[in-house]
Amino acid sequence: MEKHAIIGKDIPRTDGRAKATGAAMYTDDFKLPGMLHGKLLRSPLPHARIVHIDVSKARALPGVKCVITGADTPKIKFGNWRLFPATQDEYPLAVDKVRFIGDEVAAVAAIDRDIAEEALELIEVEYEELPAVFDVDAAIAEGAPVIHEQSPGNISIDRKINYGDVDKALAEAYYVREDTFTVHAVSHAYLEPCSSLAQVDLDGRITIWTSTQTPYIVQCLLAATLGMRENDVRVIKPYVGGGFGGKMELRTWEFCAAFMAKKTGRPVKFTLTREEELAYGRRRHPMKIRSKVGFTKDGILVGKDLKILLDGGAYNSMGPTATFLCGNFGAMLYRYPSYRFLGEHVYTNKPPAGAMRGFGAPQSLFAAESQMNLAAEELGIDPIELRIKNAMVTGDRIPGVATISSCGFIESLKEVAKMSGWKSKRRRLKDGRGIGVGCYSFISGGVFNWFNTQYPFSAAEIRAYADGTVHLLTMASDIGQGSDTVLKQILAEELGLKMEDIRITSADTAMTPQADLGSWGSRVTLMAGNSILKAARKIKKQLAGAVSAKFNLNVIFDIKFADGRVFAAGKPDRGMSFGEAVAFVQKANRGEPLVARGSYTPRGKGLVTPAFSFGAQVAEVEVDKETGLVKVKKMWTAHDCGTVLNPMAVEGQLDGSIQMGLGYALSEQFVMDGGKTLNTTFLDYKMPHAPDMPPGESVCIETYEPEGPMGAKEAGEGLVSPTAPAIAEAVWHATGFRCKDLPITPEKILRGTGKL
Amino acid sequence: MPIPRFDYFAPRTVDEAVNLLAQAGPDGRVMAGGTDLLVKIRFRVIHPAAIVGLKKIEGLERISFSRNKGLTIGATALLADVAASSPVRRYYPGVAQAADQTANVQVRNMGTVVGNLCNASPSADNAPTLLALGARVRITGPGGQRSMSLEDFFRGPGMTALEPGEIVTAVTVPLPPPRSATAYLSLSARAKLDCSAVGVGVMLALDDRDRCKDLRIFVGACAPIPVRAGGAEQVLIGEKLTDSTVEQAALEAAKATQPIDDVRASADYRYKMATVLTIRAIMDARKRALRKKN
Amino acid sequence: MKHSITLNVNGDTYNLAVDPWRTLNEVLREDLNLTGTKFGCGSGDCGACTVMLDGRAVSSCLTLAVEADGKEILTVEGLAPSGEKLHPIQEAFIEKGAIQCGFCTPGMEIAALDLLRRNPGPKEDQIREALAGNLCRCTGYAKIVEAVQDAADKMKSNQS
């Protein structure tokens, strides 16, 4: 493999200094002259018809500059699945009906937050309460209240996958088991609450600074809901304090900030409170998963029949994608000769579930991996052995869906077994201790154009300067995961420059090339990386031409880019500095700046993704059998993310995934009373603190992904999946109790072991 | 969500504070660290019109100890300072430990032990140990000064025996008996530093034959106030502490509770844990008391 | 009625008239434009708003500005006053990869400073305990803990 100068190194993130000094500005840090503060009035009822709204008292309050309700807006529905307009089911402000506690009904903009808040209390809304449903079974039952007229059975979308003869395979199988798993909702719990600030210029165009993962999606949908043209909306993504999937749609406050800025002529800022985030914000889909698998006597999988009901809450949000993906993940990791999936996305009167790190995988894989562990026990085969027998390998095909172009799964399983001392620990551990395994596979970006973009999935522009610097423009969005740094690394490596030579402008829809679908589905490194490489190669071609001409090189010579120079391979003296080469090209082109564009759109890559990552994780736990408390003692992870572009960044993703996976497995949950979320502070929404985190060890299994930039693929999103099944298995190993219903709470353990 | 409006006063003396409170009437509130009070105001649980801050009153932050008077923790003594105080650590390790296990660094640098008691949350982490040690509160009000046992102080969630206009100036703790030890154990979903779903504090004194000479057990977060498990104490006083006597006592302790379901735990779980933690707390205190020879 | 107060922030003196219900966090961010200190919850649970008040780490969202009157406040902006040479804690956070989205970083750095002043050579579990008031959703805390250890070493060698 080629030697790299920058790729594969622990490059500290280039925005580190700005963040370490407090200079980095997040949306709520911005302040504009004349700025108004916005607040939202939300529905107190889970399901109701709006009979009448009276805003007159609120409007009359001194300091209030604007009050709007759905009636004042253009009443245009939105949703991310533009390709299927019927799935677009949400108005920026409720029209006629509210569908969950927290549904936005009205908005106020005032000269300060106190006044805006006071004004909310002066808005009078008369509701006619409707019967409501809070779980999937009630929602699909005969005679259940209808939440959206266009979906009379409350199923908004379904998806089927079917290959091989599942019925036959299961009927003939030596061993068949069927299990039902339920998984719960959790919060993204990004530290930065959502915030948006909109301003109108003299031509009536909107500029919005917003905490988003998807500036392009916000631009398009904001323009649509305002009845404007796309190019009249400029979306700028400042520093973002985490997203994890929770900031990838148009949100009501973005619409309200823009709409009210237009109405008042003054900038308007909305910043949510943590209570709003936790009580009403998007969350991970709860699912009810029924899975039936069959094996031969030797433990070879023959088929799987999977049915998933997704509890989508009140709107589709990103639910259609989750429905699509949980079916794909159900068929991943192992070779299923026959497979049948039915996924149904169900409306309920709860806060909508959306996209969240892993996007359908943590749920689907909790079921799949737990079931592998259950089967291993009954078949009398070691769980890691059973996995190795069935594991996918490079070149495997999932009929009609995807081809696995690189796969280090078996290596990951072997490595994690070795690291953790699996064999001996599995046989003998102290009383109360247990060890378990869970695995994952994930996508490196989606290939399905549900957003119906007219542009490439990702695009880059590169401007090369005679002073030896290069400016990269991309709409790719760094939301904390470090994409700006990694993209700079890719570009610097390709052009033989240093990190300091690269400038970047990212995620500003007016400045950066159309388009980029945003940061989700682990698509950025692969897609933006590929578009950058394409642009960079165009620049290189011109520079190579200049060097070749200047030194009158034989056409058979390769031209190298390294150490800030462009030169003939093997003859370093026949060359010049990168800047000189740029100057040369520019001269040749009579002053025209040296600029190139590149773009990437996955084509012919099946239905899901251009590349899959794989990995395995082992957890060791200690269970206090009297209190049911679980202490995770250690986590071992081996994962295949292709070429590791930045080991420190990959480790950081893994560490963060484990925190999220641990919370998902053990402590994080929404406590609901019907449609009402009861735990709306971080005191009671229990994500792990520093003392809760176990030590960990990890290795990357390097593979080369042909479709990825420099061989790279996804790292860090899929890793949120294996933790819960690994811990569940370890808890079983320690106590004999199998938890098929997340989270694994002390109470469930005590009940499961007959102690409560 | 901004904090709603109120007036703020920073008196320099206790008398001034009492006068200000009297003037403010039912809409006035005392504030020590504010870590409970400001959260409640922000979430619109209470709506005071005036806040009387105690932190400028000289001397109230003091932590003092003498062998005959025992320990006095002033009303504005910070949790962090109580946790770090050398006499507290030496003579009342359980009190220091409870303060050190309350909340997190930031809250311990703002909040107070007395505030934790006056807030009268059933789960207050400093209450069980102090109750077990027989602490008293000193009170100043429009009618002058008085003192009462901490056990009589708690009346319900957020409710105390304070009359309008009264302020707690300190909590006092007598010197623990010889051959005694305290223990406080609490449970919550996260490993540490979290509001407790159940907490048990005990003070155990042994006689020279290692029998239980005195025992006080208080269970937190399992009833409207931290409750005393008198029945459990009676099972053990005068007896040897064996696995079976302790278990029997712990079953009694759970009977003293009236747990409810809430966002932190179910009633069944709390009931069961009251037993488990009582056993562990007694055994823990026993181990440490046994180390002290006559 | 507004109170007139004097805040000493990062060595600069500000005379202000503030409403009694306003928090130190609001005054720092909105009146003094010191937006490095973040606001993540407003109820003392996340630590993003942590500042030093008379040398102790506190949550600025649960501190009334009037109660900070006359006190010394240190925010993230004051960690490296020269603007050139970073504080060893900042350097360590950058080098060790302890920063991802960065929203928890200012509060984490101040909490780390509070710890290292009390305990210049903390063990891992002491670091974790000291950071228990600061939530991070990105890093899993592992590299933050490493960074604090590294900062402790740096600060020790600066002293000798």
Ligand SMILES: Cc1cc2nc3c(=O)[nH]c(=O)nc-3n(C[C@H](O)[C@H](O)[C@H](O)COP(=O)(O)OP(=O)(O)OC[C@H]3O[C@@H](n4cnc5c(N)ncnc54)[C@H](O)[C@@H]3O)c2cc1C
């Ligand atoms: C993030 C966070 C975590 C927490 N974790 C815990 C925990 O783990 N365990 C726990 O027990 N608590 C916890 N708490 C609650 C709180 O911090 C403690 O109860 C603290 O000790 C309260 O002290 P304070 O000085 O801040 O009280 P304040 O908020 O000032 O006062 C509390 C109440 O007591 C009254 N009061 C205060 N002082 C007096 C006085 N001298 N006389 C009369 N009335 C008075 C006030 O009017 C108010 O009603 C937590 C709080 C937060 C914000």
Ligand code: FES
């Ligand atoms: S904002 Fe102060 S602790 Fe979260």
Ligand code: FES
């Ligand atoms: S780096 Fe994002 S919250 Fe800590």
